[in-house]
Amino acid sequence: MAKFFSAARIAKAIERLSNARAKGGLFDFLVVKRTLVIKGAAAVAITETEPAFIKALDEFGACGSYNGQSVKPDPAYFLNPFVTRTKGQGYRTKRYRSNGTNSTIGGTTWQSVIRLSNDDPRKASLAPDYLDHLESLLLKAGPADTKANLTEVAVWYWRGQDIEPITAGAGTVEQTLAKITAEFVTRTGLTTAEIGHLLTTSVANDDANIFVPAPPDPLEYLPGEATPEPIVAIADVGSCSLDLVMALAAKNFVILTGPSGTGKSRSALRLAESIQHQHAGKVNGATFELVTVGPDWTSPKKLLGYRTPFGKLRHLEDGTETNESYEITSVVRLLLRASHPDVADVPHFMIFDEMNLSHVERYFAPFLSLMEAANVLDEKAGVALIDAQDLALIADLLKAEDAESAEARAAQALSVDGRSFTIPSNLYFIGTINVDETTYMFSPKVLDRAHIIELESQKPSTYLLGATAQAGEEISVEQALGLLQGGITDREERRNEFPNPAQILDAIKDLGFTDDEITDIKQKTARALDGCYQLLLPVGFPFGYRIPKEVFAYLRVWITAASERGVPKATILAQWPEALDRAVLQKVLPKIHGNKRTLGDSLRATAAFLGGSHTGSTEPARYTLGVNTIIGITEAEALALNVAPQMPLAVRKLRAMHDRLVATGYVSFVS
Numbered sequence: 001m002a003k004f005f006s007a008a009r010i011a012k013a014i015e016r017l018s019n020a021r022a023k024g025g026l027f028d029f030l031v032v033k034r035t036l037v038i039k040g041a042a043a044v045a046i047t048e049t050e051p052a053f054i055k056a057l058d059e060f061g062a063c064g065s066y067n068g069q070s071v072k073p074d075p076a077y078f079l080n081p082f083v084t085r086t087k088g089q090g091y092r093t094k095r096y097r098s099n100g101t102n103s104t105i106g107g108t109t110w111q112s113v114i115r116l117s118n119d120d121p122r123k124a125s126l127a128p129d130y131l132d133h134l135e136s137l138l139l140k141a142g143p144a145d146t147k148a149n150l151t152e153v154a155v156w157y158w159r160g161q162d163i164e165p166i167t168a169g170a171g172t173v174e175q176t177l178a179k180i181t182a183e184f185v186t187r188t189g190l191t192t193a194e195i196g197h198l199l200t201t202s203v204a205n206d207d208a209n210i211f212v213p214a215p216p217d218p219l220e221y222l223p224g225e226a227t228p229e230p231i232v233a234i235a236d237v238g239s240c241s242l243d244l245v246m247a248l249a250a251k252n253f254v255i256l257t258g259p260s261g262t263g264k265s266r267s268a269l270r271l272a273e274s275i276q277h278q279h280a281g282k283v284n285g286a287t288f289e290l291v292t293v294g295p296d297w298t299s300p301k302k303l304l305g306y307r308t309p310f311g312k313l314r315h316l317e318d319g320t321e322t323n324e325s326y327e328i329t330s331v332v333r334l335l336l337r338a339s340h341p342d343v344a345d346v347p348h349f350m351i352f353d354e355m356n357l358s359h360v361e362r363y364f365a366p367f368l369s370l371m372e373a374a375n376v377l378d379e380k381a382g383v384a385l386i387d388a389q390d391l392a393l394i395a396d397l398l399k400a401e402d403a404e405s406a407e408a409r410a411a412q413a414l415s416v417d418g419r420s421f422t423i424p425s426n427l428y429f430i431g432t433i434n435v436d437e438t439t440y441m442f443s444p445k446v447l448d449r450a451h452i453i454e455l456e457s458q459k460p461s462t463y464l465l466g467a468t469a470q471a472g473e474e475i476s477v478e479q480a481l482g483l484l485q486g487g488i489t490d491r492e493e494r495r496n497e498f499p500n501p502a503q504i505l506d507a508i509k510d511l512g513f514t515d516d517e518i519t520d521i522k523q524k525t526a527r528a529l530d531g532c533y534q535l536l537l538p539v540g541f542p543f544g545y546r547i548p549k550e551v552f553a554y555l556r557v558w559i560t561a562a563s564e565r566g567v568p569k570a571t572i573l574a575q576w577p578e579a580l581d582r583a584v585l586q587k588v589l590p591k592i593h594g595n596k597r598t599l600g601d602s603l604r605a606t607a608a609f610l611g612g613s614h615t616g617s618t619e620p621a622r623y624t625l626g627v628n629t630i631i632g633i634t635e636a637e638a639l640a641l642n643v644a645p646q647m648p649l650a651v652r653k654l655r656a657m658h659d660r661l662v663a664t665g666y667v668s669f670v671s
Contacts, residue, residue: 002213003164005155007220009210013155014081014223020148021140022082025110026198028101029138030153030188031056032114032124037189043117043125046102050121057101060157063218079222081156082148106493109344113137134197136282136342150199151177154184160215173206240271240480242473244430246561247451247586249487250554253371253429255355255442257670258455264432265290265353267455272349272430274477275484279346284406288349289334295438297358300366303331307390314400326393333407335385336398338424340410347484348427355431356439360446370423371449386421425491428484435670442670444591448546451554452590452669454653483561490553501549502526504556511563517573524641525551525580531609531621531633532588538625539594539602547587554583574643581647584610589653593668596661600625603661605632607654610647614638 034056035044046053061078105114105124112133117123127133139147158166158180166183170176181203185195195201244267247254256264272288279287294302311325331350338348361368366385386394395415398408414421431450433439475483490496496504502522509518529548536542558579562572592603601623609621615632622632639646653669661667 001164002162003167003211004162004213004215005159006210006212007216009155009206010159010216011221011223013152014079014221016152017081017148017156018083018223020082021142021146022148022198023138023140024080024083025104026082026138026148027060027080028104029113029134029198031060031101032105033188033190033194034059036125037187043123045119045121046105046124047121053101063222109137109341111341131193131197133342134194138198145200147198147200149204150185150195150201151181151203153199154181157184157187159221160218162215173208173210174203176211177203177206240274240475240477241267242475243453243582244268244271245475245480245483246554246557246582247453248428248430249483249490249561250557251449251451251550252427252487252491253431253450255431255433255446255450255452256455257433257435257452259457260434262455262457264455265351268349268351268430268432271480272351275347275349275481278477278481279343283337283343283346285337286334287337287343287346288351289330291331291350291352293352293354293357293363295357297363300363301327302363303329304366304385305329305332307393314396324393326390326397328394328397332386332394335421335424335427336394336407336410336414338427339414339421340406341413343406344424344426345485345488346426347481347488348424350427350429352429352431354434354439356433356435356442359440360431361443364446367423367429368445368449384421385423388415391415391421426488428487433670435668441593441668447590448543451550451586453586454670479561479565482564483557486557486560496549496553496556501545501552504549504552507556508559508563511560512569513559521555521576522552524577524639525555527637528580528584528610528639528641528647529588531637531639532584532606534633534637535602535606535609535621535623535631536588536592538629538631539599541592543588543591550587551580551583554587555579558582577641577643577647580641581649584647585650585653589650590669592657593666595666599661599667601658602631603654603658603667607651607658609633609639610654611651612639612641612646 031053032044032046035046035050035053036042038052038055039050044050044052048054057078061080063079104110106116106122111127113127113130115125115127117125154177163176163180167176167179170179244254244256256267258264269288269290276283276287291303305327307324307326309324311323314322314325316322334348334350337343338346370385384391391411392415395408395411398405398411402408429450433442435441495507498504502525505518505522509515526548529551533542555576559572559576562575563569592599605621605623608617608619611619613619613621613633614635614637615622615630616635617638620632621638622630625631641647645651657667657669660671
């Protein structure tokens with residue numbers, strides 16, 4: 001007689017696995033192990049073209065469609081049971097079934113566990129000392145007894161399969177579970193050492209009625225969407241700025257502007273310190289550096305150091321002596337610490353105080369260039385912050401200083417592997433600026449590469465009389481870390497690199513959004529960008545490919561973050577224009593500056609357009625250029641976001657800029 005696990009028992013296994021210490025990567029490790037067994041080889045390609053990999057992937061994740069219904073959330077097909085269900089994660093559509101494991105094991109953090117060959121396609125095998133790194137890679141912090149249970153993994157693996165042939169002769173439930181667990185270990189090739197590192201082995205004392213004679217419908221045991229959590233409630237649980245974290249997750253360079261004393265440096269430092277505290281014990285050395293910019297910085301030397309022939313006398317391994325040295329700055333040390341594979345998933349921060357006290361385009365030039373080059377060049381392309389010879393010298397100096405320091409080990413690894421010393425994916429840049437007679441305004445080159453967030457000053461009563469200060473929405477450190485780690489993965493896997501930047505948004509299909517819903521967001525976003533372009537081009541402020549790309553990247557981060565927190569899709573579809581409003585404010589408007597003669601009424605017209613108006617509206621979205629040229633938005637081109645008011649943040653900023661332009665004759669976004 002056939003025997004299957006009941007829906008209730010499988011659901012219990014999913015719940016236990018999702019609440020265990022296991023990270024989602026344990027799923028990928030098990031898939032690789034099973035693929036190696038099926039292939040019968042020590043190395044195997046983890047690609048769609050490898051049948052052994054697809055079979056292993058199906059065994060571990062496929063849920064299928066029963067009775068003509070798709071599993072939740074529609075149209076999910078694969079489930080990773082280790083991912084926390086309360087965040088609404090874990091699902092992947094069939095179309096992207098291989099993307100997860102294939103991309104995950106290719107990341108920097110996996111280099112110590114999975115070795116990838118240089119073949120095409122690359123073949124995966126276990127690294128020589130992979131056992132030493134399994135726990136740090138695949139487990140969260142916590143007591144040993146909260147690891148995922150081996151039997152629960154086996155129950156998930158055998159879901160929907162007839163286990164009678166495997167468990168024949170077992171007299172009790174415990175014996176049955178022991179048999180299916182032993183067979184699971186055989187099929188995956190798990191070793192005693194691997195199990196000891198990753199799993200507990202106790203067998204649950206289950207009720208006798210955990211078996212049924214027919215396979216259960218996946219709809220009966222798969223977790224659905226989490227209990228809805230209003231987006232506005234996020235400020236109640238946090239200690240990090242939502243605006244700052246969201247912008248960093250979308251682009252790793254953010255500039256904070258605003259009057260002196262509005263908390264720019266405090267916001268950046270609070271985020272960096274909170275993230276470092278979350279990784280206490282894992283990192284060796286600080287994960288952030290506060291860089292105080294000097295007015296005399298005219299080259300990158302203050303950041304990246306320089307070679308000097310006047311260093312301390314050193315004795316080389318070949319017996320010779322040399323005074324050749326390198327001025328190793330604190331920034332170089334931070335870059336090296338962030339480059340070490342052991343902390344590749346830990347966000348690091350370079351915080352620039354008074355960033356525009358000197359010309360940013362001069363001292364920050366290598367970073368500005370590499371921010372873009374990293375998107376199209378790999379680490380062996382030869383483009384680097386510091387060349388190979390200088391890096392080798394730095395490695396020797398750090399080895400002599402302290403061979404076991406994080407910087408020394410990272411420099412040695414980079415030098416030996418022949419990798420370029422470039423911007424690591426886990427490094428975030430935050431700059432604070434003030435605008436006065438002692439500072440310099442940023443060029444379009446800088447503004448294009450950053451999100452610009454303006455912090456407003458507060459009325460004295462907010463802090464003198466105990467009133468509640470409007471500090472903006474906040475999120476918990478855990479939520480901030482999740483978003484920033486997502487940004488790291490995006491850069492490592494180049495998820496935002498498409499010929500058409502609107503394709504960036506296609507990734508939310510995995511969250512259950514339909515093609516029609518995604519197309520609607522794309523079209524309305526394109527209309528908003530087109531209108532801004534049409535109104536700002538005649539007065540000298542067009543924008544290129546980079547701006548739409550980063551707007552769509554911001555939208556994807558915002559929607560993904562909301563979905564992962566369990567916000568219902570209907571709520572996200574109603575509120576996504578909030579993200580567009582912030583993206584336009586942070587990416588499109590910051591370059592605007594000029595006098596009344598140059599700008600005319602273009603700012604007022606752009607504000608009217610973003611508020612939903614057109615040329616025939618009471619507040620018309622049009623202005624006169626020169627004497628007779630009318631620049632405007634037709635009714636067919638008007639913005640219709642189905643929210644009221646439309647894009648209030650951008651509209652308020654533009655109106656304030658227009659008023660200041662009329663009053664003083666000159667205006668800039670940053671003031």
